Structure formats: C-alpha cells, structure tokens
Amino acid sequence: MQSLAEELHSKTDHALVVGRSGPWMDVLKRAAQVAETETTVLLSGESGTGKEVVARFIHRASPRKGGPFVALNCAALPEQLLESELFGYERGAFTGAQQAKPGQIELANAGVLFLDEVSEMSPSAQAKFLRVLQEREFQRLGGIRPQKANVRVIAATNRDLKKAVERGDFREDLYYRLQVFDIRIAPLRERPTDILDLSEAFLDEIGRSFGRPPAGLTRDAREALLQHDWPGNVRELRNALERAAILCEGGLISAQHLSLQPRVQPVSPETTDLSLVERQTIEQVMRDSAWNKSQAAKRLGLSRTQLYGRLRKYDLVMPPVTS
Numbered sequence: 001m002q003s004l005a006e007e008l009h010s011k012t013d014h015a016l017v018v019g020r021s022g023p024w025m026d027v028l029k030r031a032a033q034v035a036e037t038e039t040t041v042l043l044s045g046e047s048g049t050g051k052e053v054v055a056r057f058i059h060r061a062s063p064r065k066g067g068p069f070v071a072l073n074c075a076a077l078p079e080q081l082l083e084s085e086l087f088g089y090e091r092g093a094f095t096g097a098q099q100a101k102p103g104q105i106e107l108a109n110a111g112v113l114f115l116d117e118v119s120e121m122s123p124s125a126q127a128k129f130l131r132v133l134q135e136r137e138f139q140r141l142g143g144i145r146p147q148k149a150n151v152r153v154i155a156a157t158n159r160d161l162k163k164a165v166e167r168g169d170f171r172e173d174l175y176y177r178l179q180v181f182d183i184r185i186a187p188l189r190e191r192p193t194d195i196l197d198l199s200e201a202f203l204d205e206i207g208r209s210f211g212r213p214p215a216g217l218t219r220d221a222r223e224a225l226l227q228h229d230w231p232g233n234v235r236e237l238r239n240a241l242e243r244a245a246i247l248c249e250g251g252l253i254s255a256q257h258l259s260l261q262p263r264v265q266p267v268s269p270e271t272t273d274l275s276l277v278e279r280q281t282i283e284q285v286m287r288d289s290a291w292n293k294s295q296a297a298k299r300l301g302l303s304r305t306q307l308y309g310r311l312r313k314y315d316l317v318m319p320p321v322t323s
C-alpha cells in the first residue's frame, strides 16, 4: 500500500493529497485509472470529504493537465445566473446583457470543467447540459450558432443522485451520462488512519502559516480525533485543528483545545422551549458544516434565506477564531 501511495502521490503534486488508508488509496487508484481517458467522472461523498481534491488530482494526472481546471458550484447561483455562467451569453440575450460573455464551458476549453453539487442544476440547465455531454455542443444564451464543447467533465454530488432521479428531481438520461465512471469517497470517520495523517499535514501547514513550529497532539487529543464522528469531514478537521493550534499556545494540543462537540443530543422530554431546541440544533449543524451556510441550510431543510433569518434571530455568528 505504501509504495502505491507514493507512486500515486508522485504522479501529481503530492503535497496537496494526503492519506494512505485503504478506502482513500482505492479512490486515488480509480482516479489515476480514469485520469488517462476522456471519460466523464461522477464523484460522490459527504461534504468536506475531498471531492474537489480528487477532481484536481484527476486533472493533474490527465492529458488535459496543460489546460485549465474550471470549477462551478451549481448550488451557489440562482437558476438564470447558473445558465449564463455555464453557457455564456450573446449581447442582448436578456436585460442587462450589454456585452457578450463567454461561459465556463468556453473558459474550460481544452481542460476540465468541474461541476460541484450537480444535483442542484435546474431542469432547464440539465437539458442544456445533456447536449454538452451527448453532442459535445452548446450555445451561448441568445446565441444561434452551436459551438464545440472541448471539455472533460467531472461532476460531484453530496446527495444520492439516484434517489433524485427516482423523485423526478434529476433527469435520468443526464444521470447515466454523468455516472459512466463513479468514484465514491468514504467519510472521514471510516478511515481513521487518514485522520492522523491529515492532522499532521494540516498542523505542519498551519504552523508554517503562523511562522511557528507545528503544534503537537497529546494522546488524549489523538483519541478524541479518532473518536469524533466528523460530519463535516476533512474540512471540519482542518478547522478544528486551526482553532486548537491558536488556543494551545504552548505548542501541544490537548483534547480540551479541540473542543469537539458531540452530535446533537436527543431532545429531553422536559424540554419545552422549542426555540431553544431550534437554536441549539442550528448552532450544532452550523458547526458541523464548518459554517458553510448552503450546506447547513440543506441539512436543516431550510432555504438559505430562511437560514439567514434564523441566524439573525438567534444571533448566531461564526466564532472569531475559526477563520
């Protein structure tokens, strides 16, 4: 395993990809195999597991490495904007389109287009994107001339796309075009050796950015890291270590500095204050999502606007040390 890890890591910029657990090595192995081809890849995994890390790994190990890597998060933009970002537009395509603008498909020419949270694409964008995968063609909004799409597509999702298809939220034909080659990234809690390797790598990096030697971990800190559930996966781990590295001062991180919160406790029968329960739940989910609002909103089943409203109502803000 060790030598395979080294071989795979040396194929690319090894500093960026940490981990040698069985599940992670399987991911890198599949990624390296598919990298050499032009095949569309679907990466699935919980939020913060490293889907973008793997997408970049594939790009760097592929014949398109000299071309751009263009990432677009389908959940971050309203429907209309997503389409104009993706496909670009001609002058006068809609009110405000005073200049023609190329889309990300054009910008990714000869490179890789990474579509994050692909399950969030609107039906209209899905239909247009299907054409990119099927015909290798697209049109700018308001355009009349079809253009060649010279992109390799890597899509990512933290939702079960198959279920979205069953519910009728995602086109089946697009689903099959995307999941030609799928790679599932295991949650961090299922690969404990990676927890320790990643911690060491992150502490080195954090130390360097602070201009200090890397902080160490006490035995109870290691145990706490291994026991924790990591709902926010690698991103949550990095944030927890950064916070702890600030708090520990003396250079040794204990479990106390990590202050890893247990999962939301079941509501006790005597709790009657609903808004208190709501506040605590939102706070917990925000922490678990490393204060990523679109992810937290999804987990809570709220729209982002609703979540913003609740954060204001309960005066919840990101703790200053977790930058």
Ligand SMILES: Nc1ncnc2c1ncn2[C@@H]1O[C@H](COP(=O)(O)OP(=O)(O)OP(=O)(O)O)[C@@H](O)[C@H]1O
Pocket: 016, 017, 018, 019, 045, 046, 047, 048, 049, 050, 051, 052, 053, 054, 116, 158, 198, 234, 235, 238, 295
């Ligand atoms: N194996 C790894 N080695 C080094 N850093 C990693 C690794 N996996 C994840 N990370 C880091 O963890 C963070 C989250 O990773 P990434 O953005 O790739 O996750 P994601 O699955 O795309 O998350 P999301 O679903 O929220 O988009 C990033 O800062 C990334 O650099």
Ligand SMILES: [Mg+2]
Pocket: 051, 052, 116
């Ligand atoms: Mg991502």
